[in-house]
Amino acid sequence: MSLFLTTVIFFVYIQHYIHCKPYIDPQVDWTLEERIAGHGYPVQTYKIITEDGYVLSLYHISNDTTPNPEHYKGKSPVLLVHGMGGSPHNFVVLGARRALPYYFYDRGYDVWLFSARGSEGSFPERHVKYDWDQDKAYWKYSLHEIAIYDLPACIDFILIHTSREKVALIGHSAAGNEFFAMFSERPEYNAKVTVAVSWASAPILKRSDYPLALLFSTLVDVWKGLNNLLGLEEFVPITQTFKPVIRLACADSEFRKICILVTAVIGSHTSVIQHPEDIQVIASNLPRLSSRQIYHFMDNVNNGSFRKYDYGPKKNLKTYGQLYPPHYNIAAAKVPTAFFLGRRDSIIQLEDIYEAVTNIPNTVKIHVIPFEKFTHVDYIFGRNATEMVYEPTYQLVRDIDNGVVFLPIRPPFVHK
Numbered sequence: 001m002s003l004f005l006t007t008v009i010f011f012v013y014i015q016h017y018i019h020c021k022p023y024i025d026p027q028v029d030w031t032l033e034e035r036i037a038g039h040g041y042p043v044q045t046y047k048i049i050t051e052d053g054y055v056l057s058l059y060h061i062s063n064d065t066t067p068n069p070e071h072y073k074g075k076s077p078v079l080l081v082h083g084m085g086g087s088p089h090n091f092v093v094l095g096a097r098r099a100l101p102y103y104f105y106d107r108g109y110d111v112w113l114f115s116a117r118g119s120e121g122s123f124p125e126r127h128v129k130y131d132w133d134q135d136k137a138y139w140k141y142s143l144h145e146i147a148i149y150d151l152p153a154c155i156d157f158i159l160i161h162t163s164r165e166k167v168a169l170i171g172h173s174a175a176g177n178e179f180f181a182m183f184s185e186r187p188e189y190n191a192k193v194t195v196a197v198s199w200a201s202a203p204i205l206k207r208s209d210y211p212l213a214l215l216f217s218t219l220v221d222v223w224k225g226l227n228n229l230l231g232l233e234e235f236v237p238i239t240q241t242f243k244p245v246i247r248l249a250c251a252d253s254e255f256r257k258i259c260i261l262v263t264a265v266i267g268s269h270t271s272v273i274q275h276p277e278d279i280q281v282i283a284s285n286l287p288r289l290s291s292r293q294i295y296h297f298m299d300n301v302n303n304g305s306f307r308k309y310d311y312g313p314k315k316n317l318k319t320y321g322q323l324y325p326p327h328y329n330i331a332a333a334k335v336p337t338a339f340f341l342g343r344r345d346s347i348i349q350l351e352d353i354y355e356a357v358t359n360i361p362n363t364v365k366i367h368v369i370p371f372e373k374f375t376h377v378d379y380i381f382g383r384n385a386t387e388m389v390y391e392p393t394y395q396l397v398r399d400i401d402n403g404v405v406f407l408p409i410r411p412p413f414v415h416k
Helices: 002-020 032-038 088-092 100-105 143-162 174-185 187-192 211-218 220-230 237-249 256-267 276-283 291-303 313-320 350-357 385-401
Strands: 044-049 055-061 078-081 111-113 167-172 193-199 337-341 363-368
Touching: 032 055, 032 088, 044 143, 055 100, 055 143, 078 100, 078 143, 078 174, 088 100, 100 111, 100 385, 143 167, 143 174, 143 187, 143 291, 167 174, 167 385, 174 187, 174 193, 187 193, 193 385, 211 220, 211 291, 220 291, 237 256, 237 276, 256 276, 337 350, 337 385, 350 363, 363 385
Parallel strands: 078 111, 078 167, 167 193, 193 337, 337 363
Antiparallel strands: 044 055, 055 111
16 A cells, blocks of 8 residues: 555656656755754764663753853753654744744854754664664654653753753643743753743633634544544655655646645634745655654543543553642642643634643743734744844743843733
8 A cells, every 4th residue: 555655756756757847845855954054053963872762852042051150141952842653853943033043043042952862863773672663662652752752852951952951941832831841840940940931832722713623532432433444653654755846846836835834723713824835845844753752632621631641541550650640730830831822723722722831830821822823833834923022022031041030920811
């Protein structure tokens, strides 16, 4: 079957190329290092090996292989964390001066880009033991493992490398949930973080109003059954087979509309501030996902809770000592936390953030983005994200670095 699909895709690819020959942005084929350098910024790449053997790429926007702490005095290193199915490439789509890492770098900050397990990296090996193309065991992880292994490994490396005591965390979508899972399971990392900023994220998702997510979540047990029947650990592993076709389709002026529609599905609505020409670069980094990542999200939407991965009663009993997965203790997050919400993001609802905040002791900011049509993906792809999101995020990180003390937000909540 896979051979048949590959053959069909190959002929579609050749026919489309012969007849259309669309212009392809050179950035489509660039590595992350090439993209950053092409935007005029210096970059270093480091290999991180987690406690459970995953090989990660950690990117540092800096000229210095051995940073001078005095150069960044009074400024926390900033770690940018992508969401589920994302990659560090997402953060540089907007280009020089406007993209998030450059915005912080231009203001004197030490900027790092996180790349979770399962993301395209700069090193050929992905694990000390497993091959991600050949070994299903590679894909046996959910957001839990990213939270307790990947994030801590990168934070520790940054602190050792820079001789600093704390980092600032900025994360999009599921990255915010990974922050709270880390603080719950590894509370010692509270002492290593100045502020945790969550964009388009809430640990509680009771009121999500996105029909596709709700439908998939309702059918999560069916998906898990199919997964077990087919023996799949990677979610839709044939995705990579379609890369050549998608590369051409998103370059073509007509087919590009389909690519934009796909980002609309992910973002819950069509963006009105995403530049059509950017879709080539966005689509050139197709995600590879663990099935358990998807199911972990679906389970939590379905149950309106923030729990560990649900293996089913039998394995839950063996793994957790109880029939149902335990809840993460979001109250363990003691660091200053902030939430950013888009008005047209149907996945995240303000009331869910409010409910979570009643249990998070040190939430210092809930920022509803004033633009009425700001979607789930506009944080990283929207052309006005620099002013709407990056500037207030920078101001918060800067103020905390400067010793400004914010009072925690407590109910009753008042919001304009």
